[in-house]
Amino acid sequence: VEASIPEPQRETWRKHQAKPFADKDGFQRELVRHVETTLARSxxxxxxxxxxxxxxxxxxxxxxxxxNRTQQRQTLADAKRVYYxxxxxxxxxxxxxxxxNIGQKDIAKAGLAELGFRIEDVIEQENDAALGNGGLGRLAACFLDSLATLNYPAWGYGLRYRYGIFKQEIIDGYQVEVPDYWLDFNPWEFPRHDVTVDIQFYGHVVKTTDENGRVVHRWEGGETVKAVAYDVPIPGYGTSTTNNLRLWxxxxxSGEFDFQKFNNGDYESSVADQQRAETISAVLYPNDNLDxxxxxxxxxxxxxxxASLYDIVRxxxxxxxxxxxxPDQVAIQLNDTHPTLAIVELQRILVDIEGLGWDEAWDIVTRTFGYTNHTVLPEALEKWSVPLVQHLLPRHLQIIYDINLFFxxxxxxxxxxxxxxxxxxxxxxxxxxKMIRMAHLAIVGSHKVNGVAELHSDLIKTTIFKDFVDxxxxxxxTNVTNGITPRRWLHQANPRLSELIASKTGGYGFLTDLTQLNKLELHVNDADFRREWAEIKFNNKVRLAKYIKDTxxxxxxxxxxxxxxxxxxxxxxxxxxxxxxxxxRYLTLKEMTPEERAKQQPRVSIFGGKAAPxxxxxxxxxxxxNAVGEVVNNDKEIGDLLKVVFIPDYNVSxxxxxxxxxxxxxxxxxxxTEASGTSNMKFVLNGGLIIGTCDGANIEITREIGDENIFLFGNLAENVEDLRHAHTYGGDWTLDPSLARVFEEIERGTFGNPQDFAAIISAVRDHGDYYLVSDDFHSYLETHKLVDEAYRDKEGWTTKSILSVARxxxxxxxxxxxxxxxxIWNIEPLKGEE
Ligand code: 7GP
Known part of the structure; x- marks a missing residue:
């Protein structure tokens, strides 16, 4: 294609080539141009x-x-790519x-200020792109940031939901779900109406032989839906590499609607077909760790x-x-089992469409895929019913049965x-x-299977996937312990802390080599530094306090x-x-004399999070x-000693x-139960200490930062099964006395109608306490006492905070x-000349 463009034409193209703005003036020119032309305002x-x-x-x-330049570079180099x-x-x-990431926030800040805007207020105008539930979805976003920053040729593939995760309102203390129509104005996506794939559903399989007498399967009939690509640029930090996230x-x-039906006067059904097709990408399922x-x-x-595989194969x-x-050109990573059908689809493409033999195709397939498991919770392990898959994807079911037979x-x-x-x-x-166990299919069809923290990777090998290890x-x-991007979760979320760290570690190099944080250890006794450190935390708390007051x-x-x-x-x-x-804590405070009370450490218990509808x-x-907050927050006797706050609509911003x-x-x-957790990492990176169980990445965080800098408590994973057994069959199991006292108070009606909370209590007291709340309650309370004590020692706390971040x-x-x-992927970075 390149060679076919004659030189004079090239010259004209080059002459008018779009150039990025380099300074405040250039930025302002572009901004005003968009206000006046694109938005037609003034x-x-x-x-x-x-x-x-x-x-x-x-x-x-x-x-x-x-x-554009990144895509051209990657195409030209014909390097191996990873598809997430x-x-x-x-x-x-x-x-x-x-x-x-581009390094032009200062330009924008100054440029906006001269035009009459505070950059913080402008940033606040943006809707979150909330195409995910929780940890698994946010991990994918952090991975895209790192892939671009490290210059890996990588693509993300996902769905362009019209509605992301619902918005949460709290009304009379209850969650109410409100739809998140986020696409109203989304400048970050590029519709590619020329990049489409026809996707087939239902129908039947015809088995015939070709001219060479070979058996072939043709998937016929059924219905077709069109997939349209929307591309989202993913900029790396401090590099020109900008990768692509393609959402379908x-x-x-048939286009807008079926004109045949329309012309025959069957308006309703022509529109209904269109709506049925669009339903597929309409809404994100709002379940986290639940199938x-x-x-x-x-x-x-x-x-x-x-759609994604068609694109990759093309x-x-x-x-x-x-x-x-x-497999030398393509690595595909399956983010949990949701995309496991890709294994079957690639086998189908290779055997049914490209005419490869089964074994040759299967070798290619298994060398291509890697599978990441994100949970051991049984209710989250995907299974699809055989009749449903047969109905929707008849040929795929046959292939699954063949894969299983050979396995x-x-x-x-x-x-x-x-x-x-x-x-x-x-x-x-x-x-x-009959049910299809998607995790088994993912294991059989991949060359590597990984968990997301050491304990979790050990657990999958010894419990749910033990037979497969044999x-x-x-x-x-294998194990790949999760991580978070320090660009968003330190530099962007906590600019003042990032700046202070930069001033002590010799610049912003820590943002691309986070181990450089260890230089902070040298300054742990520097009084000015410590004061600034504590001040930044305090100012962040002031900002949150203001938000809580205002909202x-x-x-x-x-x-x-x-x-x-x-x-x-x-x-x-x-x-x-x-x-x-x-x-x-509330009951304990209430029982105290005013003198005793005055000695207690004031607390604000802050909660946030969505429940699956x-x-x-x-x-x-x-x-x-919310009911507890209502009582505690209005108790004059308690005042600042305890507040309980539920912040509605927890999301990335x-x-x-x-x-x-x-x-x-x-x-x-x-x-x-928690495979890794990633917010634990975000909190510590921002100078907060954590209280936690010996679970997921908490264990590795402890190993890195030292057990004197974390508050661990509770039973160990290896004892959970025995404890559960004892709850039901042990005979002498009794409810923790402090917990019994809490339940009594709830049942007395202190926090409103006790009927409303009966199920929460029963789950612990009467129905086997599956999550070991009573078993861990005593050490939980004791550990919170240690937290209070430690916090009283402000200097000691600051030392823990600094050393934790450093590690x-x-x-x-x-x-x-x-x-x-x-x-797993066997890929190399591909850098442009900057
Ligand atoms: C989560 C895990 O619960 C969390 O511990 C982990 O840090 C995160 O994945 C990233 O690995 N799992 C999910 O969000 C989830 O829905 C079921 O898993 C598929």
Whole structure:
């Protein structure tokens, strides 16, 4: 293509080539141009929202320049690419991130100020891109940032949901869900109406033979939906590499609507077809760590996987390489089992469409895929019913059965006559109806399987996937401990701390080599530095206190200890234990004399997080938190000694405000249930200490920062099964007395109608206490006493805070992505000349 453009034409192109702005003046020119032409406004009616739009468009243009060059460079180099398939990308806001990664926030700040705008207010105008639920989706977003920053040729593939995760309102203490229509104005996406894929559903399989007598399967009939690509540029930090996140949107295959039907007067059904097609990418399923098995969800999965694979294969074919080189050019990472159908789809493309033999194709497939597991919770492990898959994807079901047959035959050869083993590892679960175990399919079809923290990776090898370790050997299973991007979670969320760190570590090099934080240890005794450190935390708390006052009308004292638990509401994460602890604190304070009370450490218990709309118990927990807040916050006797605050609609941009303002945060899952956790890393990186169980990445954080800098408590994962058994069969199990006292108070009606909270209490007291709230309650309370004591020693606390941050280098998502690149994907960076 390049060579076919004659020189005079090239000259004209070059002469007018878009150039990125380099200074404040250039930025202002672009901004005003967008206000006046793109938005058709003027200085007289440019409000903050218009200023945001124009600013975003100016930076978008700036990104496109690097983005185009990155894509050209990657195509020319024909290097191996990694494709990260994720149903969720919890991106948050893009403008601040783009300005910082490009290194032009200062220009924008000065430029906006001269035009009459405060950059903070402009940034606040942006809606979060909330195409995810929680940890898994935010991890994908951190990974994209690291992949670009490290110059890896990488693509993200996901769905362009019209509605992201719902917005949460709290009405009378209860969660109310409001739709998140975020696409109203989204300058960060580029519709590619020329990049479309037809996706087939339903129909039937015809088995015939070709001219060579070979058996071929043709998938025929059914219906077709069109996938349209929307591209989102992902800028790296301090590099021109700008990668692509491609999100698919569904459309009726026949265009707007069926004109045949329309002309025949069948208006309604022509529109209905169109709407049915668009339903596929309409809404993100709002479940975190929970599988519901809905047909539309399966349609989403296949739609997205098939469109992405078509795209990947199309790109590979341009290089005219033989098929056996596919795994040398393509690595595909499965973000949990949601994209597992990609394994089946690639096998189908290679065998049915490209005519490869089964074994040759299967070798290519298994060398291409890697699978990351994000949970051991049984209710989150995906299973699809065989009849449903047969109905929706008849050919894929046949292929799954063949994959399973060949797999089980090889197991039989390896372990003859172990029928129970075959039953346990089979991809098909022999229930009624039969179910497809997606995790088994993902393991069988991948060359590497990884967990997301050491404990979790050990647990999957010894529990849910133990048989597979026996079959494949231990090398197929590996660990890659999660990480977070320090660009968003330090530099962007906590600019003053980032600046202070830069001043002590010799510049901003720590943002791309987080281990450089260790230089802070040298300054731990520097009095000015310590004062500034503490001051920054205090100012962040003041800002959060103001937000709480402005939005909820609750006055909290920024000198109090801010105790934060923000994450999805889930029984395994044990927000119920936290609120029981707050009630216990309240009761203890109430029993004290005023003199005793005056000696206590004031606290603010801050909660935030969404409950899945169908998760009734989680919603009750939200209600209890708010009910307790209502009583405690209005108790004059208690005053500043305790406040309980629930911040509605926790999302990425709220996290950026809340996390830098925490003194202590809670990561208190039942041991063995939280695969990793990533907010634990964000809090510590921002100078907050944490209280936590020996679970997920808490363990590795402790190893890095030292156990004197973390508050660990509770039972260990290895004892959980025995404790659960004892709850039901142990005979002498009794409820923790402090917890019994808390329950009594709830049942007395202190926090409103006790009926409302009966189920939360019963789960612990009467129904086996599956999450070990009572077992851990005593050590939880004792550890909180230690927290209070430690906080009283302000200097000691600051030392812990500084040393912890200094030792957090390991938890950068850059380290994590480099481990994937080396150990799983086998890809190399590709840098442009800057
Ligand atoms: C989460 C895990 O719960 C969390 O511990 C981990 O840090 C995060 O993934 C990233 O690895 N899992 C999910 O969000 C989830 O929905 C089920 O998992 C598929």
């Amino acid at each position: 200085m007289f009616n440019c409000d903050e929202s218009a200023a945001y739009s124009a600013c975003a468009l100016a930076f978008r243009d700036r990104l496109v320049y690097d983005w 398939l994720s149903l969720e990308f919890l991106m948050g806001r893009a403008l601040d991130n783009a300005m910082l 949107s569904s459309k009726a295959a 519901r098995g809905k047909e539309l969800r399966l349609k989403q999965q296949y739609f997205w996987v098939a 790109r590979f074919k341009k290089s005219k390489r033989p098929w056996k080189e596919f 089980l035959q090889s197991v039989e050869r390896q372990f003859p006559n172990d029928r129970d083993l075959l039953r346990r590892v089979s991809i098909i679960e022999e229930t009624n109806p 079959i494949y050997g231990p090398d197929k299973f 909820l009308g609750i006055a909290v004292n920024p000198n109090a200890l801010f105790d934060v638990q923000v994450k999805r509401i889930h029984e395994y994460k044990r927000q119920q234990m936290n609120i029981f602890g707050a009630i216990h 169908g998760y009734w118990m989680a919603k009750q927990i939200i209600h209890l938190i 709220k996290a950026e405000m809340i996390i830098p303002a925490s003194d202590i945060s809670e990561h208190i899952s039942t041991a063995g 957090m280098g390991f938890f950068s998502s850059d380290r994590c992505i480099n481990e994937y690149a080396e150990g």
